[in-house]
Amino acid sequence: MKKQRPSYRMPRAHGPRVTVIGGGHGLSNMLRGLKQYTENLSAVVTVADDGGGSGVLRQDLGMPPPGDIRNCMEALANTEPVMRELLHYRFTEGSLAGQSFGNLFLAALNGISPSFDVAVSRMSEVLAITGRVLPVTTADVQLEAEFENGASVVGESKIFYCKKREDCRIRQVRLIPEHPQALPAAVAAIRDADMIVLGPGSLYTSIIPNLLVGGIVEAIQSSDALKVYVCNVMTQEGETEGYTVSDHISALFKHSVPGLFDLCLTNSSPIPKGVAARYAQEGAELIRCDWEQCARLGVEIVNRPVATVENGFVRHHPGHLARELILLHAERSVRIAGDSFDFRDDTYRVEEDS
Structure with missing residues (x-):
């Protein structure tokens, strides 16, 4: 047996x-x-994103892009349904059209915090997230792509269009500053x-x-x-x-x-x-x-x-x-x-x- x-x-x-x-x-x-x-x-x-709502906040407020970090915090959040709905909400009119409340919330916390990583930590506490979300760096970085034909482009959001135009593979990418x-x-x-x-x-x-x-x-x-x-x-x-x-x-x-x-x-x-x-x-x-x-x-x-x-x-x-x-x-x-x-x-x- x-x-x-x-x-x-x-x-x-x-x-x-x-x-x-x-x-x-x-x-x-x-x-x-x-x-x-x-x-x-x-x-x-x-924190290399420079497109969409994140790119707008990055340009206007000089902060790292919040979008990817916000998405991770939302995924790990333990909040009421109304709060989840609020974080996902995107404005449809006016100067805020296309911007998410979650991004603005993190931007506001960044404004009252000594650094971006502290703002992320504070938002994590508000959302009672499981685990931690950490920006890989708090430096202001841009992504540059170089293609096999020698062409290059700076800006994460521009790589898609440049690759379609050049019609060849990406040889390498680098950060500015390196x-x-x-x-x-x-x-x-x-x-x-x-x-x-x-x-x-x-x-x-x-x-x-x-x-x-x-x-x-x-x-x-x-x-x-x-x-x-x-x-x-x-x-x-x-x-x-x-x-x-x-x-x-x-x-x-x-x-x-x-x-x-x-x-x-x-x-x-x-x-x-x-x-x-x-x-x-x-x-x-x-x-x-x-x-x-x-x-x-x-x-x-x-x-x-x-x-x-x-x-x-x-x-x-x-x-x-x-x-x-x-x-x-x-x-x-x-x-x-x-x-x-x-x-x-x-x-x-x-x-x-x-």
Whole structure:
């Protein structure tokens, strides 16, 4: 008769320390899932955005762009429905048309705080967020892209249009000024992490800008944490047309160091033909996984069902992606013989053979 397996339940408060690095909607989407499994979350977020409402506030008030940071705080917030609705609200008329209340709220806090990171911390307290959201730097930075034909453009929001015009790949991106100093708390969050997650998000405009900040790559290198890159599901028009998984990995290594991570999580969920056809009309497609080339780069591919289709768009499913990441951490870091994992409510359970 098989022995009963004792179980050990892990409260979210004692979950793994996970530090995620990136920006854009991909990062905030993943955070919504991860907060169901651990409260020990840190999001290190790019501040290179210069478009939309964030760009307007950046130009008018001389503050770092609030948009990506606000999205992450909203994802981690534990507030009443009315407050969530208020944060999402966008003005439709007048000089504030297109601007979100959440951005203005953070701008106001920045006006009464000694620094932008303090303003972010204060807004985090108001929203009672799970974990921490940290700007990667408080320096005023611009993103410059250089293309394979020698053309270049300054401004994150201009890269899409310049790439479409030049019709060639991005050779590299850099920050102006180069190598700004990282926020000390961001470096500490990376060094203290049990798992470091890069992405998902725009390769050149959401993930790589973080790696160009002084101290970030060194902190990742020196960490003993499990390091995972979450690759996008689809190529991105105006940025990564025609890219394979290894192309994404090569770009990340080129802008940091070879071997920055050794695991890459890719999607195995099927995408409906009709949805794929619509993406193809815009020059986007499923990212092909070239396994052998990834292996040559020293990266192991972990293929899991983490994508879904939402309103006709392919997205990472917050719950599925978070579950696979937590499982990866448990499998690769805990390494208890015969483990099985059962996720439910606000705890996860590790069962061990007796």
